[in-house]
Amino acid sequence: MKNTFLALAIFLFASTISSCVILSPKKYKALLAKQDSLSTGWTESQLKNESLEQLIARLKTDTTNLSGQLNDLKSQYAEMDANYTKLRSNSSNEINKLSDDLKKREQRLKEVEEVLRKRDEATNQLKAKLQQALLGFTKNGLTVEIKNGKVYVSLTDKLLFPSGSIIIDEKGKQALTQLASVLKQQPEINIAVEGHTDSQKINNLGQIKDNWDLSVLRSTSVVRFLTDEQKVESVRMTATGKGEFQPLGPNTTAEGRSKNRRIEIVLSPKLDELYDLIKQ
Numbered sequence: 001m002k003n004t005f006l007a008l009a010i011f012l013f014a015s016t017i018s019s020c021v022i023l024s025p026k027k028y029k030a031l032l033a034k035q036d037s038l039s040t041g042w043t044e045s046q047l048k049n050e051s052l053e054q055l056i057a058r059l060k061t062d063t064t065n066l067s068g069q070l071n072d073l074k075s076q077y078a079e080m081d082a083n084y085t086k087l088r089s090n091s092s093n094e095i096n097k098l099s100d101d102l103k104k105r106e107q108r109l110k111e112v113e114e115v116l117r118k119r120d121e122a123t124n125q126l127k128a129k130l131q132q133a134l135l136g137f138t139k140n141g142l143t144v145e146i147k148n149g150k151v152y153v154s155l156t157d158k159l160l161f162p163s164g165s166i167i168i169d170e171k172g173k174q175a176l177t178q179l180a181s182v183l184k185q186q187p188e189i190n191i192a193v194e195g196h197t198d199s200q201k202i203n204n205l206g207q208i209k210d211n212w213d214l215s216v217l218r219s220t221s222v223v224r225f226l227t228d229e230q231k232v233e234s235v236r237m238t239a240t241g242k243g244e245f246q247p248l249g250p251n252t253t254a255e256g257r258s259k260n261r262r263i264e265i266v267l268s269p270k271l272d273e274l275y276d277l278i279k280q
Contacts, residue, residue: 005043060273074192119269124188125269133182137175141262150208150268153179157218157261164205166217168225174220179265192238193225193267198257199244216241222263 054151123146130144130153157163160172168176183191195215208214216239223239231254258276 002102022142044243074236091194102235122269123149123151126182126189129185130179130180132266133178134175136197137171137178140175142175150266153265153267155263155265157263158258159219160222160263164202164214165223167180170222173225176225177230180226180232182215182232183226183232183267186267187236188270189236190238190268190270191232191236192240192268193219193222193226195239195241195242195263196220196260196264198247198260199251199258211243212241212247214241218263222265 045224081243113216127144127146130151132141134144134153137155137159140159142159143152143154144221145152145154155172155175159175160168162169183189195218197211197215199211202214203207205214208217219239223237227234227237244251244260247256247260248262249259251260
């Protein structure tokens, strides 16, 4: 296009020169105007051509950039897809693991509940047997009750000991003998003997210094009678003294002090099976 315009311009110029002598002023002006128009068209064509070349270059650059961005997006997508697949696989494994753990915990819970059910059943049966065996002593201040999964046999000091004494009297021996007959049939039961007193100070009791001494020595007397004379296994027995510090009633009244002076025999089922389950 550039060469065509140039040739045409030269031809017109040459024609103008060769015929300038015979051309009229009017035709001469027309030729000059046509030459200017061709020159202007040539300039515009040049500018337009340069603009097109710049646009083409810019489009090529944009295409290259977009191609790079597309490749980056493809790489990111591939990485995200791989991560998603990995996470989904891990999540599935974690869910399966949690499900297995939950099933194991549910099974263990059922086992614990079964052990506790058996314990409660055994405790209730033991209470019934003791109440039946010791029925004749309830009028003398003997009670049998269940607290915190344990059977408490409470005997007032009047049922077991003379006032201020640690020696068991005959009525007390009869009650303990009946109790021992039931305990020997229950080898899975642990036995704790607790001595309790009121808050009155002790006077003129020889080597017994205070209520601590009295509560411990009375519980020891009961344990010795049950083990030495009634042949209850010593390994199942525990003797403790609580003194005046776990009262059942106020020490400000005679009735309250009478309730506080007592021996409590606490019977608790062995829970080895339950402890083993809890450790697991």
